Amino acid sequence: MLSYAIGDIHGQLEMLETAHALIEADRAAHGSAGPEALKAPIIHVGDLVDRGPDSAGVIDYLMTGQERGEPWIVLRGNHDRMFLGFLKDPTSQDPLLNPNLTWLNSRLGGEATLQSYGIADASSRPLEEIRKELGAVPQAHRDWLASQPAWHSRGEALFVHAGIRPGVALEDQVEDDLLWIREPFLSDPRDHGVLVVHGHTKIDHATHYGNRLNLDSGAGYFQPLTAVAIEGRSAWHLTPDGRVPLTPTRS
Template identity: 55%
Template sequence: MRSYAIGDIHGQLARLRAAHALIAADRARVGDDAAPVVHLGDYVDRGPNCRGVLDHLVQGLAAGQPWILLRGNHDRFMQYYLRPGCPPEPARPDLDWLAPSVGGRETLTSYGVETGMYPDRAALHAAAMRAVPDSHKALLDALLPCYRRGDVFFCHAGIRPGVPLADQVEDDLIWIRGEFLDDPRDHGVLVVHGHTPVARVTHYGNRVDLDTGAGYGGPVSAVVIEGREVFLLTPEGREPVTPKGAA
């Protein structure tokens, strides 16, 4: 069972297009136009062209691309900011989407909303509501918390170990780190996730991390998964991603 997956994007439209081009080249080699492409979330924040990324995704879905779009924590930040009253991200009310460490200001700038030009947060929020197209708001609302295909479970951040997959909650699926990253047990599926940056796509045996730091200038990585075998897509073709410590 073949699936493609793309890690965190963070407004890097050119790198997202390059990842899709690598997938198209692999499809041409194996003769497969139907295998889904699972995007692991974090489409916005920090990078230069968040609007362009959401435009690209909206257009691809409208054209019938077999794309699965999952929700990342940064996407939920934006989703909640664009609601009436500008509520905080529910799992992290201590974090402000417009804080420099989060990256919401870069997202608004990509829509032509310069955050320093408004007298208060209410005026800035009103400008953001006008600038972000309804199609982008609808896309954010339609993102999936997770996706399973065969023996592979896709989510943005990870799962709560020991909790059945059907009972996982979105706060964990888009935010969890230590409890999941440090757990070596077999989860019954191969968990493919992003959220925690690594230098290169890394297979830990029970999970595979695809976040290669696009939010900090790194690449947007794409893989193809055959059963539970993982291959990084490169301009030269497939490169096996083997579990750490495997011979």
């Protein structure tokens, strides 16, 4: 069963369009594998917004693609949840965010997201002033982002933003973990029953650890955005020269 997946996007619309082009090239190259290759979905593992220059464009691109029937699955990441929380109440704080930070802190990149909607210099102005300008974010974008799932299961792969709580059944996983977890997930060597495909924790390049596959190659820091093809528990990095196998290694 073939699936495609794309790592954390973080407002990088041009990189996202390039990743989709690589996937379309792979569809064409492997079309002889049967109709499944033409219908394989693209799963985006979340963090659509923050840091990059065009979060609004990313949301519009993905939302419009789904509306015209593209087989695209879009998961919510922790940055997407923080954005939604800010839109509801700019004074709110995600319970899992470091209490010394706010979404507008430069480390998180919320200011760049608001800038993409035409709301300038948000981190240097009073929150009540910013609150009055939040109408620039279309209700359609808010509703669409809030409606996206936190996980997607397909074949031998489970797609989530951050990871899972090891040893906990999928039906008992909580959103806080699916969107925010690092440890004990990252260092857990056990077989989770599926290949967990995730982002959230930035690494230099997509890496297959045997029981999990991390796709966050740092697009939020203007490093490459990764697209992969997945069949069973095997994965290939998609490049302009075609598929490159991602050989499992240990954490």
